[in-house]
Amino acid sequence: MKMKKWLILLCMSMQIMAAEELTVVAVGEAELEREEMYFNLNIVGGLSTKNAQLGREIFDLLVRDFSFYRSLFSINKSEGILINKKSGYLVNLKITPSKKGVTFIDVGIECNDNQKNKLVFSEKQDVSEGNLRTLGHSVADSIFQIIVGKKSIFDSFIVFVSDIETRDRNFPIKELYRMDFDGFGKKRLTFHRGTVISPEISKDNRYVLYSLLKNEVTKDRRVNLYMLDLLTNKTSLISSRKGINSGAVFMPDGKHIALTLSHTDNAEIYALNLESGNLRKITNHFAIDVDPSISKDGTQMAFLSSRPGEAHIYTLDPRSVEKDVTRVSFVGKFNATPRFSPDGKKIAFASWLDERFDIFRIDANRKNLVRLTKDFGSNEDPTWSSDSQFIAFSSQRVITTSKAVHNIYIMTEEGNIIGPITNNFGMSISPRWSN
Amino acid sequence: MVIENKNLLSFLYLSAILHLLLFIGMVLFSRLDFSSGSNILGIKQPIKISQIQSSVRIDVVAMPKETLMELKAIEKNLKKGEALFKQEPVEVKKAEKVQDVINKDDLVFDKEKKDNNLMSLLKDMSKKDIEVKKGKKEIESKEKIKEAGGVGHNFDGELRNLVLRGNQLSQGTGLTGGGDNSGDLTTLNLYASGLPDHIRPYWKLPTYLKDKDYKCRIRIYLRPSGSLIKAHVFESSGNDEYDQKALSAVKKAEPFANVPNDIQSRVSQGDIILGFPL
Numbered sequence: 001m002k003m004k005k006w007l008i009l010l011c012m013s014m015q016i017m018a019a020e021e022l023t024v025v026a027v028g029e030a031e032l033e034r035e036e037m038y039f040n041l042n043i044v045g046g047l048s049t050k051n052a053q054l055g056r057e058i059f060d061l062l063v064r065d066f067s068f069y070r071s072l073f074s075i076n077k078s079e080g081i082l083i084n085k086k087s088g089y090l091v092n093l094k095i096t097p098s099k100k101g102v103t104f105i106d107v108g109i110e111c112n113d114n115q116k117n118k119l120v121f122s123e124k125q126d127v128s129e130g131n132l133r134t135l136g137h138s139v140a141d142s143i144f145q146i147i148v149g150k151k152s153i154f155d156s157f158i159v160f161v162s163d164i165e166t167r168d169r170n171f172p173i174k175e176l177y178r179m180d181f182d183g184f185g186k187k188r189l190t191f192h193r194g195t196v197i198s199p200e201i202s203k204d205n206r207y208v209l210y211s212l213l214k215n216e217v218t219k220d221r222r223v224n225l226y227m228l229d230l231l232t233n234k235t236s237l238i239s240s241r242k243g244i245n246s247g248a249v250f251m252p253d254g255k256h257i258a259l260t261l262s263h264t265d266n267a268e269i270y271a272l273n274l275e276s277g278n279l280r281k282i283t284n285h286f287a288i289d290v291d292p293s294i295s296k297d298g299t300q301m302a303f304l305s306s307r308p309g310e311a312h313i314y315t316l317d318p319r320s321v322e323k324d325v326t327r328v329s330f331v332g333k334f335n336a337t338p339r340f341s342p343d344g345k346k347i348a349f350a351s352w353l354d355e356r357f358d359i360f361r362i363d364a365n366r367k368n369l370v371r372l373t374k375d376f377g378s379n380e381d382p383t384w385s386s387d388s389q390f391i392a393f394s395s396q397r398v399i400t401t402s403k404a405v406h407n408i409y410i411m412t413e414e415g416n417i418i419g420p421i422t423n424n425f426g427m428s429i430s431p432r433w434s435n
Numbered sequence: 436m437v438i439e440n441k442n443l444l445s446f447l448y449l450s451a452i453l454h455l456l457l458f459i460g461m462v463l464f465s466r467l468d469f470s471s472g473s474n475i476l477g478i479k480q481p482i483k484i485s486q487i488q489s490s491v492r493i494d495v496v497a498m499p500k501e502t503l504m505e506l507k508a509i510e511k512n513l514k515k516g517e518a519l520f521k522q523e524p525v526e527v528k529k530a531e532k533v534q535d536v537i538n539k540d541d542l543v544f545d546k547e548k549k550d551n552n553l554m555s556l557l558k559d560m561s562k563k564d565i566e567v568k569k570g571k572k573e574i575e576s577k578e579k580i581k582e583a584g585g586v587g588h589n590f591d592g593e594l595r596n597l598v599l600r601g602n603q604l605s606q607g608t609g610l611t612g613g614g615d616n617s618g619d620l621t622t623l624n625l626y627a628s629g630l631p632d633h634i635r636p637y638w639k640l641p642t643y644l645k646d647k648d649y650k651c652r653i654r655i656y657l658r659p660s661g662s663l664i665k666a667h668v669f670e671s672s673g674n675d676e677y678d679q680k681a682l683s684a685v686k687k688a689e690p691f692a693n694v695p696n697d698i699q700s701r702v703s704q705g706d707i708i709l710g711f712p713l
Contacts, residue, residue, distance in 0.1 A: 022484045024652065024708045025627040030680070033639040072642055149643040332498050353498050360498065370503040415503050 032071055035147060036088025038114075039063050039077040044096045051105045055095030058107060058127055061136040062091065064182060065144075065154045068390070068410070068418060072148065085114045089147060100126045107135075111143045120146050133185055153385045156181045156434045158392055159189065159199050159208055160408055164426030171215050174427075176208065176228070181385070181433070183408075183421030189228060190235070197223070198430060202250045205434045206230055209238065209257060211246035225259060227274075239272065247291050248272075251318070252298035258282060258318060260290045269303055271318065282318050291337055294318060295344035300364065302328065302338040302347050313338045313349055315364070328366050337381050340364070341388040342435070346413070348372070348382035348391055359393055361413070372415030379409075383433045389413055392421070392431040484708070623698045627707045630691060634709065637687040640680055649677040650713060653685055656705040661691035669708050681711040 041059040043052050059077075066073050076083075083090060090112045098104035104126045111121035121143050125135050137154040144152040157180055165173040176190040176199055190196055192212055199210040208228045213221070225238040225245040239245040243262035247269075250257055256271050261279075269283045269292045283289040287307040294301050301318035304311050308327070311334050317323040329335050334352040341348070345364055350357040356378035362369045373379040377397035384391055390410055398404045406427040407420045422428040501509075649672035656664040666685050668678045694702045 022654075022706055022708050023623055023627050024484055024710050025630060026710045026713045027631045027634050027638055027681075027684075029712045030638045030640040030645060030684075031635075032645055033641045035641070150646075351498055361503075369499060370506075371499040372502060374502045374505075414507075 034074045035072060036085065036114075037066055037073045037075050038083050038085060038088060038090045039066075039075070040082055040090065040092045041077075041079045042082075042092065042094045043079075044094065046097055047095065047105065048102070051097070051102075052095070054105050054127065054129065054132065055093070055107065058132055058136045059093050061133065062093070062109075062140050065137065065140040065152070068153065068182075069144075070416070070418075071412060071414075088114050089120075089143075090114055091143060098126050104128045109139055109143075111146065133180060137180070151387065153181050153387060153390060153433075156386055157205075158383075158408070158421070158431050158433050159201060160394075160422070160428055160432070161196050161199065161430040162422075162426045162428045165193075166426065173215075174429075176210055177425075177428075178230075179421070181410075181421075183423075186422075186425065189230075189233075198247050199432050200249045201432050201434050203252065203254055203435050207250075208432075209248040209250070211244075211248070238274070243267075249292055249294055251294055252296065258292040258294060258301065260292070269301070281321050282316070284322050289314075292318070293338055293340045293347075295340045295364070296342050297344060300340070300344065302340050302364075304336060304338060311335050313347065313362075315347075326366075328362060328364075329369075331369075332360075339382050339384060341384045341413070342386055343388045346388070348384065348413075350380040350382065350393075359391065359411075359415075361391075361415075370415075372411065372413075373417075376417065381430055383431050384413075385433050386435050390418075390433075392433055394429040394431060395420075622695050623701060623706065626692075626695060626698060626702070630688075630707070630709065633691055634684050634688040637684040638681070638711065639684070640677070644674070644677050644680065647674070647677070649674050651678050651681050651711050653681055653709045653711065654705050655685060655707055655709060657691060657694055657702045657707070659694050659696075659699045659703070661689070661693050663689040663691075664703060672711075677711075681709075684711075685709060 039059065039062060041056065043055050047055070063075060063077050067075055074088075082092065092110045092112070094108040094110075096106045096108070098106040105128075106124065107127045108124045109121070110119060112118065113120050123139060123142075125139070127135055134155075141152045141154040144154065157178055159176055159178050161174050162177050163172060163174045165175055172195055173193050174195040174197075175188060175192065176196045177186055178189055179186040189208070190210070192214065194215050195213040197211045197213065199208050201208055206229065208230060209225065210228070211223045211225050213223050222240060222242065223244050223246050224240040225248055226235050227238050228235050238248070238257070239259065239261070241261055241263040243265075244260055244267060246260055248257045248259035251271065255275060256273055258269055258271055260267050261270050262268075266286065267288045267290050268281060268285075269289050271280045271282055272278070273280075282292070282301065283303065283305075285305070285307060287305055289303055289305045289307075291304040292301050293303070298319070299317060300315050302313055302315050305314045306312075307314070310332075312327060312332070313329040313335050314325055314327050316325045328338075328347065329349070329351075332351040332353070336350045336352075336357070338347050338349040340346075346361055347364055348359060348361050351360050357380045358374060358376075359372045359379050359382050360369065361372055372391070373393070373395075377395045379393050379395045382391045382393045389412065391413055392408055392410050394406060395409050396404055396406045406429055407425075408422045408428050408431045409417060409420050411417045650670075651668060651672035652670040653666055654669040655666045658664055663686065666682060668682065671678050672681075698706075
């Protein structure tokens with residue numbers, strides 16, 4: 001009888017403890033919710049035509065800045081009418097005469113959270129032609145940070161190389177220039193009368209590294225490495241070893257740079273201490289290794305290598321020599337200019353396909369290879385915005401058999417082309433976005 | 436019946452005790468893996484959760500011809516019901532599991548000259564992972580799909596979506612149950628795997644939540660008509676706004692397709708959990 005009890009108890013407990021079966025199904029990643037942005041311009045009477053135009057310029061700048069983030073915002077603009085909406089944000093600009101002088105206008109900027117009916121930003125500025133762009137981008141960035149919770153690209157800049165000075169000369173002049181991220185405010189930075197290649201901006205945005213091929217006939221035509229201080233406009237020679245001294249990038253500590261040197265007859269990537277001048281090998285292989293790009297935390301370096309017989313992208317740990325070498329790309333006839341996104345998650349690069357270069361993107365863990373550009377000329381030299389949301393690149397478009405234009409474009413990191421930011425500025429190439 | 440053999444009796448006692456100990460051990464062990472369930476007689480009832488996830492390997496055979504934007508546009512059109520492919524019921528014979536690390540030898544370099552036509556490209560890609568079983572099994576497959584018919588779920592459509600994601604080396608989402616490559620396409624799994632397509636249009640997050648890598652799970656209880664009886668947060672992300680956005684997406688997406696007869700009881704008792712995103 002006891003045995004029976006035991007068995008019955010066992011059966012009962014089995015029944016009680018029977019597992020409930022649930023099925024989980026993945027819905028997947030969410031789409032981004034677009035925020036409605038309403039911009040309203042209110043120009044008060046008594047302003048000169050020129051000053052009213054100044055008011056419109058700062059209004060257009062704000063609208064244009066937010067338009068870059070088309071995946072985040074839906075833009076609506078009006079003049080003179082305050083829109084009463086229950087969702088999104090209303091940015092209202094009130095332009096009045098300034099007490100500071102006739103060349104100034106008083107700009108009152110307010111941003112209202114329509115849903116909460118709460119004023120989230122309010123500022124008054126005396127704006128003139130001289131400070132319009134800086135102030136406008138700064139205000140746009142402040143409002144963006146309130147809404148999105150992180151920094152925008154609005155006060156970033158891009159350095160690039162242009163041959164605009166070559167006109168009417170029989171030798172090439174490619175110099176370094178700077179412009180705001182939206183293509184306005186272009187300014188020449190170097191005056192070498194030579195060919196500037198592969199610029200790179202320091203993490204604090206103060207210095208620019210670049211290589212220079214001088215227009216001089218010498219025994220060994222060296223490509224030397226220079227550094228420009230954007231604060232003092234002073235240039236210093238960093239490396240002038242035999243052969244190539246190029247493709248330099250700043251390492252996260254700011255004291256070292258990684259660069260390609262060929263003084264030992266084989267192109268290798270080295271770490272150079274800017275203070276002591278000490279060199280340390282990062283790559284050590286009989287194949288050609290060039291074009292380093294370092295992740296923000298400094299634990300990974302993407303580079304181009306001929307190890308598999310063709311140019312392919314590899315990564316390694318740049319803190320040592322040939323440490324954790326990993327091949328990233330396996331396809332593509334010729335891959336070039338690998339660039340780590342600032343968040344370290346993705347690598348953008350150019351690859352030769354269908355008789356031209358196009359921009360591709362791959363995750364740092366070698367997954368998700370995607371094409372970003374197509375049917376849009378030959379596209380090279382990608383550079384990421386500091387928030388990893390945009391990629392600037394140079395694009396060559398053939399007009400006739402003897403004429404081609406080379407401009408810098410911006411697209412979203414998904415390949416949505418926003419537009420060119422250079423036009424009629426010679427051959428504009430090698431863009432590098434500030435941090 | 437009286438057991439007279441003392442040896443046999445003691446043997447049975449010993450066996451019963453051993454089985455009981457083994458059973459208790461299993462229950463305790465199983466609690467480590469299973470999520471919390473309801474309490475019956477003071478004993479916590481374990482819940483067995485199976486995740487619907489396919490194991491599809493899609494090799495990169497060449498640089499992608501289509502851009503990411505083009506692929507997304509095609510995928511969007513397919514969701515709207517554009518028939519790019521002949522509507523034939525297919526059954527996945529065997530899916531290979533994606534390897535996290537890609538070895539050089541795993542990659543196939545396609546040297547064959549192919550038509551650049553998008554349709555042929557997609558068809559070619561789809562052939563690599565799907566084998567259509569003929570004869571009896573095809574009829575069985577048709578019946579399975581018919582059973583889940585009118586559920587707003589298109590198995591072929593799911594495959595097409597996967598094909599469109601063919602340029603990525605990663606695991607796809609829901610096809611067959613178990614995630615162990617051996618699961619059959621049960622009616623419940625088939626029905627459940629159709630739900631995300633209904634919910635995705637409403638599953639939207641502001642940028643400050645999208646960047647945070649939150650995960651939550653919503654348990655749903657459906658009527659036979661596909662309308663929602665109730666839905667609640669089964670596993671919270673830890674962020675209330677995120678949980679509410681997920682819950683709101685489910686509520687906006689209802690009613691779902693009709694629930695097939697044989698799973699109506701299970702679906703109404705909340706046997707389906709939706710993962711946001713997994």
